[in-house]
Amino acid sequence: xxxxxxxxxxxxxNPHEHRLAAGIDLGTTNSLVATVRxxxxxxxxxxxxxxxxPSVVRFRxxxxxxxxxxxxxxxxxxxxxxxxxxxxxxxxxxxxxxxLRDHLPYHFDDxxxxxxxxxxxxxxRSAIEVSAEILTALKKRAEQAxxxxxxxxxxxxxxxxxDAQRQATKDAARLAGLNVMRLLNEPTAAxxxxxxxxxxxxxxxxxxxxxxxxxxxxxxxxKGVFEVLATAGDSALGGDxxxxxxxxxxxxxxxxxxxxxxxxxxxQVMVVARAAKExxxxxxxxxxxxTLPDGSTQTISLNRSRMNDIxxxxxxxTLLPCRRSLRDAGLDKTDIDGIVMVGGSTRVRSVQEKVETxxxxxxxxxxxxxxxxxxxxxxxxxxxxxxxxxxxxxxxxVIPLSLGIEIMGGMVEKIIPRNATIPVTRAQEFTTYKxxxxxxxxxxxxxxxxxxxxxxxLARFELKGIPPMAAxxxxxxxxxxxxxxxxxxxxxxxxxxxxxxxxxxxxxxxLTDAEVEQMLRDSITHASDDIQARQLAExxxxxxRAISALENAMAIDGNTHLDDNERSxxxxxxxxxxxxxxxxxxxxxxxxxxxxxxxxxxxAARRMNASIQDAMAGHNINEFSE
Amino acid sequence: MQIPFENNYFDLFSIEKSYSLDRHQLRxxxxxxxxxxxxDNFASATEQDRRIxxxxxxxxxxAFTTLNDPVQRGRYMLSLNGINTDEEHDTRMDPxxxxxxxxxxxxxxxxxxxxxxxxxxLSDKVESDFAGRMALVGEILDGxxxxxxxxxxxxxxxxxxxxxxxxxxxxxxxxxx
Numbered sequence: 001x002x003x004x005x006x007x008x009x010x011x012x013x014n015p016h017e018h019r020l021a022a023g024i025d026l027g028t029t030n031s032l033v034a035t036v037r038x039x040x041x042x043x044x045x046x047x048x049x050x051x052x053x054p055s056v057v058r059f060r061x062x063x064x065x066x067x068x069x070x071x072x073x074x075x076x077x078x079x080x081x082x083x084x085x086x087x088x089x090x091x092x093x094x095x096x097x098x099x100l101r102d103h104l105p106y107h108f109d110d111x112x113x114x115x116x117x118x119x120x121x122x123x124x125r126s127a128i129e130v131s132a133e134i135l136t137a138l139k140k141r142a143e144q145a146x147x148x149x150x151x152x153x154x155x156x157x158x159x160x161x162x163d164a165q166r167q168a169t170k171d172a173a174r175l176a177g178l179n180v181m182r183l184l185n186e187p188t189a190a191x192x193x194x195x196x197x198x199x200x201x202x203x204x205x206x207x208x209x210x211x212x213x214x215x216x217x218x219x220x221x222x223k224g225v226f227e228v229l230a231t232a233g234d235s236a237l238g239g240d241x242x243x244x245x246x247x248x249x250x251x252x253x254x255x256x257x258x259x260x261x262x263x264x265x266x267x268q269v270m271v272v273a274r275a276a277k278e279x280x281x282x283x284x285x286x287x288x289x290x291t292l293p294d295g296s297t298q299t300i301s302l303n304r305s306r307m308n309d310i311x312x313x314x315x316x317x318t319l320l321p322c323r324r325s326l327r328d329a330g331l332d333k334t335d336i337d338g339i340v341m342v343g344g345s346t347r348v349r350s351v352q353e354k355v356e357t358x359x360x361x362x363x364x365x366x367x368x369x370x371x372x373x374x375x376x377x378x379x380x381x382x383x384x385x386x387x388x389x390x391x392x393x394x395x396x397x398v399i400p401l402s403l404g405i406e407i408m409g410g411m412v413e414k415i416i417p418r419n420a421t422i423p424v425t426r427a428q429e430f431t432t433y434k435x436x437x438x439x440x441x442x443x444x445x446x447x448x449x450x451x452x453x454x455x456x457x458l459a460r461f462e463l464k465g466i467p468p469m470a471a472x473x474x475x476x477x478x479x480x481x482x483x484x485x486x487x488x489x490x491x492x493x494x495x496x497x498x499x500x501x502x503x504x505x506x507x508x509x510x511l512t513d514a515e516v517e518q519m520l521r522d523s524i525t526h527a528s529d530d531i532q533a534r535q536l537a538e539x540x541x542x543x544x545r546a547i548s549a550l551e552n553a554m555a556i557d558g559n560t561h562l563d564d565n566e567r568s569x570x571x572x573x574x575x576x577x578x579x580x581x582x583x584x585x586x587x588x589x590x591x592x593x594x595x596x597x598x599x600x601x602x603x604a605a606r607r608m609n610a611s612i613q614d615a616m617a618g619h620n621i622n623e624f625s626e
Numbered sequence: 627m628q629i630p631f632e633n634n635y636f637d638l639f640s641i642e643k644s645y646s647l648d649r650h651q652l653r654x655x656x657x658x659x660x661x662x663x664x665x666d667n668f669a670s671a672t673e674q675d676r677r678i679x680x681x682x683x684x685x686x687x688x689a690f691t692t693l694n695d696p697v698q699r700g701r702y703m704l705s706l707n708g709i710n711t712d713e714e715h716d717t718r719m720d721p722x723x724x725x726x727x728x729x730x731x732x733x734x735x736x737x738x739x740x741x742x743x744x745x746x747x748l749s750d751k752v753e754s755d756f757a758g759r760m761a762l763v764g765e766i767l768d769g770x771x772x773x774x775x776x777x778x779x780x781x782x783x784x785x786x787x788x789x790x791x792x793x794x795x796x797x798x799x800x801x802x803x
Contacts, residue, residue, distance in 0.1 A: 384669035
């Protein structure tokens with residue numbers, strides 16, 4: 001088919017070459033990396049055979065950073081420099097994590113800073129940098145195990161992550177030197193791991209309760225297509241909250257509420273609280289031992305039914321999103337064929353009991369709830385890198401929260417509703433409200449509420465150069481585009497003059513591109529000529545790819561879709577790129593690629609449109625011949 | 627760049643142009659097209675092919691969403707007949723219908739503070755109003771009498787009101803859990 005041929009040149013030049021790809025589950029509590037080898041997806045263990053990497057980083061003086069188990073072991077002794085649960089802070093501004101911060105032992109730098117940074121022995125660190133350390137460790141693990149460089153990864157994020165949280169996760173990957181092919185929603189990844197294993201068809205709810213995030217997604221599985229119908233959740237709710245409730249109960253029991261300001265002791269209480277929760281999965285009761293700051297010890301016992309009462313508020317809080325997702329999918333509980341349980345916190349017995357009661361449906365708990373997300377991500381990575389035939393499987397995901405812009409009166413006008421299937425493009429026209437208005441300020445928001453103050457502010461930008469007109473006559477078309485990663489870009493265009501402003505939404509309180517670049521330069525592992533050499537190599541590969549794709553396309557149907565002028569212009573431009581490519585300037589190569597792309601865009605679009613027409617016609621012929 | 631595609635959404639899915647369409651067939655065709663045009667199929671292609679495929683995939687999503695929803699489908703079919711149902715340009719509504727809406731809203735407020743049962747009864751009423759109007763819209767849009775189109779326009783506007791009411795009832799129901 002014509003369409004596949006467009007695809008060919010972009011795939012590896014040697015069809016037998018296996019490119020290394022991995023799926024990464026960057027979790028609140030633990031992180032994992034998995035890959036597909038000989039058609040089987042499996043999690044890659046560390047040198048000691050452990051598949052989990054605790055998402056804990058300890059920053060020590062002079063960059064002597066500990067990651068994973070060694071850091072976890074020091075959490076109680078060195079609470080201020082040992083950072084855990086960075087995922088709960090990533091992509092959030094200082095004010096957003098106010099309540100969270102009250103529970104955390106860390107010292108944050110400037111209260112007014114856009115990106116909250118924790119003060120450590122090795123300087124201030126943002127959640128993005130902490131996550132980058134974890135990703136770097138996983139990258140190293142995978143590259144050692146696979147004896148080669150990773151060509152691309154799929155990183156999972158909670159389905160309920162907003163644009164800022166997704167963008168921040170992508171920035172962390174960039175700092176770690178990873179090529180992110182896709183940000184994949186965790187419940188969707190879990191469905192892939194299950195669906196491909198069992199070849200199931202039907203409608204499934206994926207209940208994903210992790211350490212710090214909760215997602216519920218409803219998916220329809222049909223002949224390898226995973227179609228997300230709706231998703232809902234809470235990006236700050238999880239097992240951590242259960243631990244905290246148990247910890248508060250412990251402090252109460254031993255009458256030591258005043259010790260709740262002692263960081264080291266508080267860490268210890270959190271640790272024993274989690275251990276007690278885990279012990280009560282298999283046992284009916286457990287004994288909790290504590291060493292108080294004065295050196296004395298305390299022993300209390302906790303049974304399962306008491307714990308169930310303590311943590312009930314957390315579990316009950318997950319049921320509201322469960323209802324909302326059903327409503328958004330236009331389904332009833334009885335339409336659901338089964339529930340897939342994902343995330344370490346679904347090991348808690350009362351979570352399973354309450355979910356089973358709520359849906360009155362079978363629970364699937366077959367695959368290790370800690371590993372299932374990484375395995376699904378590895379399968380998707382294997383497909384995206386080109387190691388298996390496309391068309392095997394397709395994921396159609398949705399955007400979790402509505403996107404809109406601020407209008408008069410501090411209200412939000414929604415442009416893309418939540419649960420729209422991505423990629424999605426929507427535009428809306430707005431008019432000027434003052435005579436002679438020459439600029440319009442555009443404030444992009446995400447959330448379900450009607451007031452600007454209740455939604456997440458993503459970006460602000462200005463469209464200038466509107467010709468002065470009477471109020472209401474200036475018309476500005478604002479277009480939102482959400483890509484397959486769930487990331488937004490916005491453009492605004494004035495109708496009469498065609499003045500256009502375009503922004504990739506970078507949350508105003510996230511890291512700027514310049515900051516990320518600076519961090520890359522600062523890091524010891526990325527010496528500056530290293531970056532330059534890498535960029536040059538990347539641009540050359542991209543140039544080769546662009547040239548060979550175009551040559552191939554022209555050979556196939558240049559006659560159909562190009563006139564002589566267009567053809568010679570393209571050939572000339574290609575030749576120019578071929579020469580520039582041999583020189584050592586990455587920026588110049590990039591510019592020449594862009595020029596070639598711009599020139600060949602109409603041709604590429606005509607070819608794609610011809611494929612669509614083919615797909616339509618092919619179907620009509622089939623219908624008639626039946 | 628605007629992608630060159632001039633067919634209507636029914637053609638895109640190769641289904642008969644009909645208000646009372648077969649939603650299973652629509653979904654099947656939607657999946658078939660996305661299997662071919664979704665950007666994942668172009669993950670290792672050039673950046674340009676990826677960008678263009680994303681534009682087509684977005685259009686296929688938009689087309690599916692439009693035809694799958696009874697209100698949007700009605701508005702779309704009217705627009706194919708040159709009739710604009712844009713609320714900004716047309717605020718005229720049947721006074722009797724508006725009165726009914728005000729009554730429904732009062733009932734919703736009362737039900738909100740009384741019981742889930744009351745909400746369910748209200749929901750049944752709205753659903754039956756909705757289904758009745760959908761049937762009428764279908765008769766007109768799938769019929770041959772173009773003089774009836776104006777009536778269909780009113781009905782589609784009313785469907786939109788009812789659809790909003792439906793959402794509000796469902797939201798109110800959540801507060802009982």
